[in-house]
Amino acid sequence: MNGLLVRDIHKTFGSTTALDRVSFDLEEGQILSVLGPSGCGKSTLLHIIAGLVPPDRGTITWQGQDLASIPAHKRNFGLMFQEFALFPHMDVSENVAFGLRMQSMQPAQIEQRTREVLELVGLSAFGSRNVDTLSGGERQRVALARSLAPQPGLLMLDEPFGALDRTLRERLMLQLPEILHSMNQTAIYVTHDQEEAFAVAARVVIMHAGRIAQVGTPEEIYCAPASLFVARFLGLSNLLPVSKPADLKRGEVQTPIGRFSVGREVGEGATLLLRPDQVRLGGPGPTVLEGRVIQRSFRGGTQRLKVDVEGTELIFDFMTGTALPDPGDHVNLSFDPQQALQVLA
Amino acid sequence: MERDRSPIINGQPGGSVGETNRDGRTSILFALWLLPLLFLGLFYFYPLLKITALSFVRAEGSPLASTLSTLSAPRTRAVLWFTTWQAALSTIITLLIGLPGAYLFARHRFRGKQFLRALTSIPFVLPTLVVAAAFNALLGPRGWINLGMMALFDLNQPPVQFTNSIIAILVAHVFYNTTIVLRMVGDFWARLDPHLGDAAVMLGANRWQVLRKITIPLLSPAIAAAALLVFIFDFTSFGVILILGGPKFATLEVEIYYQTIGLFNLPTAATLAMLQLVCTLVLTIVYTRMSARLSRPLKIHSREITQRTPTSRTQKAAVALNVILLVTLLVTPLLGLTMRSFTRFGTAPRGQQVEQGFTLKNYTELNENPQGSLFFVTPAAAIRNSLVYAGATVLLAIMIGLPAAWALAREQGARINRWLDPLLMLPLGTSAVTLGLGFIVALDSPPLNLRASPVLVPIAHTLVAFPFVVRSLTPALRSIQPRLRQAAATLGASPWHVFLTIDLPLIGRALLVAGVFAFTISMGEFGATALVARPEFPTIPVAMYRFLSRPGAINFGQAMALSTILMAVTAGGMLLIERFRVADIGEF
Known part of the structure; x- marks a missing residue:
């Protein structure tokens, strides 16, 4: 295969395991997101791929070549650092031209390429500006231009929007994939923010405590989280512990809010996810819950109800515009178990 | 209601009230500056002026000619x-x-x-x-x-x-x-x-x-x-x-000392001191400019990730x-x-037998006068002198330094402060020997005849310690913002509690650091002391110098013992400072 092959990477720092048997592939021209909470090993993974940190075990192959013996500065990979790491003693153009100068390019070509890349990120007029005078968003774009200028085979971005405010982040989140796709750039995008990960990449790797928890498209991951950790990390609520009393029928599970048929055997200690967005108000439906509204809140595109069912608080989301009951009211909720229920190991 | 609140929200008191307030604040600033300026004027600028006058005005010939002849002398150029x-x-x-x-x-x-x-x-x-x-x-x-x-x-x-x-x-x-x-x-x-x-x-x-x-x-x-x-x-x-x-x-500094003590050629010493002063002032100004550049907006990173x-x-x-x-x-x-301070090798000057090898005698004999000489001052007496001088220096330096630091911390932007701040640092760029020489030429005649007085030593030490004291007090005083007091008050602390739990720990630490600074500087100061100390009241460094310039194993051993004591005191003081310092290290 022609892209990036990461196989069985293992890394420990002292007594802590940073990466444990991490493997994945990335085709050329594709963008991959690596998503996980801070401290899950994502940055270490990037630094190992970049060649800044050696792995304890495992191999990394790029375009069929094993990278073990190739030092970082000869891999022709780009890495955009969390806080951009712009060189403070150089102006914007000099920052962008640094990688080109390292390739011993002709001055005229360097100048031309620098101008091109600055234009691409919308900073044509900023060439001679001091990097201290730039805003957060401008710095981010200079860092992107600097990593793109030498045309790296693989571009890695480490939390590139971490330091920016929300509105700016949302705008850049839309621009970045556009720029990368226009250059057919192979890229790995590391973030702890699921919205970013889903918006930027077609494929997402979720990491947890140094291991890969799930790989898939954003839809696959969101609709079918592979584990309790993934469901929690994605912010899915209504995670119900499962127990197995003696009189349980085949294919049923017992939860604090009642028995449900899930059509298969479930082990003790599993968790049942009742998806908050797959529930309708009122009956009748295939399965009905009865409860009392505790709180109602408006969240923009959706509205949220907190409902007490048999002493357990559950959360449900409805489209804005749906008429909702008031706190204290009694409600019936119905759902299709096929769509709304999912067993997590 | 609305109108009444607006000045508070804007953080600026209304017109006429502000005027009187500003006047009040300025007069407080002047009051705070009074003592430090008086001290600097009397013991720093006046002696320097006398040196300048002495270096230019001589008995015969045109005043500048002799100055120029000193400056162009081969000896001066060589030095x-x-x-x-x-x-x-x-x-x-x-x-x-x-x-x-x-x-x-x-x-x-x-x-x-x-x-x-x-x-x-x-x-x-x-x-x-x-x-x-x-x-x-x-x-x-x-x-x-x-x-x-x-x-x-x-x-x-x-x-x-x-x-x-x-x-x-x-x-x-x-x-x-x-x-x-x-x-x-x-x-x-x-x-x-x-x-x-x-x-x-x-x-x-x-x-x-x-x-x-x-x-x-x-x-x-x-x-x-x-x-x-x-x-x-x-x-x-x-x-x-x-x-x-x-x-x-001989460096310039040593030459000034020789000219003063050895040859008692004060005019030549004064001219050399002027030369030295110009050099160090230029260098200090350049240094201050440069260290200001050090604080350019580089992102500060925790050591954890950089190592x-x-x-x-x-x-x-x-x-x-x-x-x-x-x-x-x-x-x-x-x-x-x-190790050398715990050993004795070799012979005494008159060929008496001296115990060889490990011994505690360098320390136990600090209080003895082996030759029975009349003018001999025992090392123990030197230690006592140093401790007294250091104690006086601590008191004096804090008395002078605290108001100056307070004034600097109160109004950072005030014009008077912008002028006086660099002025305070001038003694730092003035060599100790020059300060000593200044005392000799300026304070030996009425109205200020202190030449015979041991008071000169702590005054000289205070001048040397003053910039350090101000530098360590000012940031601490600045860090006590009204916000902190208000925060403590909203958490239920009475004014007395606020003082006890907020002001006192912050000032107390800084005072401790400043005091230790003054103490260690005074204990170790040699350049100015060598010129102004009374022979019968030597400090530890002066006594060490005497012992080192005499022959014999006993003298050498006692110099080693005194030196070790001084090392322990200064090193201990510095470790204390490191422990309690409020401002960042790296700023000397």
Whole structure:
């Protein structure tokens, strides 16, 4: 295969395991997101791929070549650092031209390429500006231009929007994939923010405590989280512990809010996810819950109800515009178990 | 209601109220400045003026002609030339040894690092006389190396000629000032974003290119500032040259001392002092400009992410080599000094038998007068004198320094403060010997006839300590913002509690640091003391100088013992300061 092959990477720092048997592939021209909470090993993974940190075990192959013996500065990979790491003693153009100068390019070509890349990120007029005078968003774009200028085979971005405010982040989140796709750039995008990960990449790797928890498209991951950790990390609520009393029928599970048929055997200690967005108000439906509204809140595109069912608080989301009951009211909720229920190991 | 609240919301009191307030504040500022300015005027500017007058006005001929003849004398030119090139050479060697050490401290994590860091900070705070004595203990005619070689090869004369050589001066200067490079460059380096280097690597730069294009350009302000400070210290070096260099070598500072004490040629000394003053002032101004550049907006990074534990064998070897070099250079002389103070070798001047080998006598005999000489002052008396002077210096320095620091902290932008702030730092750029000379020429005639008074010593020490005291008090006083008091009050603290739990701990720590600064500076000060101390009331450094310039094993041993005591006091004081300091280190 022609892209990036990461196989069985293992890394420990002292007594802590940073990466444990991490493997994945990335085709050329594709963008991959690596998503996980801070401290899950994502940055270490990037630094190992970049060649800044050696792995304890495992191999990394790029375009069929094993990278073990190739030092970082000869891999022709780009890495955009969390806080951009712009060189403070150089102006914007000099920052962008640094990688080109390292390739011993002709001055005229360097100048031309620098101008091109600055234009691409919308900073044509900023060439001679001091990097201290730039805003957060401008710095981010200079860092992107600097990593793109030498045309790296693989571009890695480490939390590139971490330091920016929300509105700016949302705008850049839309621009970045556009720029990368226009250059057919192979890229790995590391973030702890699921919205970013889903918006930027077609494929997402979720990491947890140094291991890969799930790989898939954003839809696959969101609709079918592979584990309790993934469901929690994605912010899915209504995670119900499962127990197995003696009189349980085949294919049923017992939860604090009642028995449900899930059509298969479930082990003790599993968790049942009742998806908050797959529930309708009122009956009748295939399965009905009865409860009392505790709180109602408006969240923009959706509205949220907190409902007490048999002493357990559950959360449900409805489209804005749906008429909702008031706190204290009694409600019936119905759902299709096929769509709304999912067993997590 | 609405109208009443607006001035409070805007944070600015209304028109007429503000006027009276500002007047009130200004008069408080003036009141605070009164004592410090009076003190500086009387004991700093007035003596300097007298020196200036003395250097220009002579009995015969046109006033300028004789000044010019002193300045153009071959002797003066030779002294200035020597002063300059030994300082330049010392600075270069200090950088060559300090920079790898700075890298070691900035980028590596290894066992015993904190200890080594504390250890390497000791030389800088040691009094020059202790440094000179330490090298004497290691490499002098009675030092360990010579004693060892004499015993080993059965020699009658010490084979290594270290003292009275330029090598001795250079080595002592490097020993003294390497800490400055370690601290100033090392601290700056430790906070440089290591990702800058990684970013350059990712853009295709190899290790050498990273060093040349990224690291060195970014470090250059810190390197330049450290080099300049080292140069200033080497340029005004006094004790090291006097003791280790011997009569062959004279810097401007030493020449002023000789001209004053030896030849009592005050006009020539005054002219040289003027020359020295101009040089150090120019250097200090350049240094202040440079260190201001150090605070350019670089992102500060926690040490945790900037440092790595060495892993590969070459890395470990490099770290080990570096540590060994630093320990050899900075710790052996101190160790040699301490050990030498517990031993006696050789003979007494009149050929009496002297106990050989390990002994506590250097310490137990500190209170004795072996020759029964009338003018002999026992070392114990010198210790007592030093303690009294140091105590007086602490009181005086805080009395003068606290109001000045308070004024500076209250109104950072006030015009009076902007003018006076640099003025306070002037004594820092004035050599101690010049201060001493100033006292001799200015304070020996009515209305201020203090020449016979021992009061001059703590006053001189206060001048030297004053900038340090102000520098350590001001940031602490600034850190007590009204917000803190308000926060404490909203959490239910009574005004008394607020004072007890907020103000007092913050000021108390700073006062402790300032006091210890004043104390250690006073204990170790030699340049000014050598000129103004009454012969019957010597301080520890003055007594050490006397013992070192006399022959015999007993004198040498007692100098070692005094030196070790002084080393322990100053090192202990410095460790206390490090522990309680509010402002950041690296600003000397």
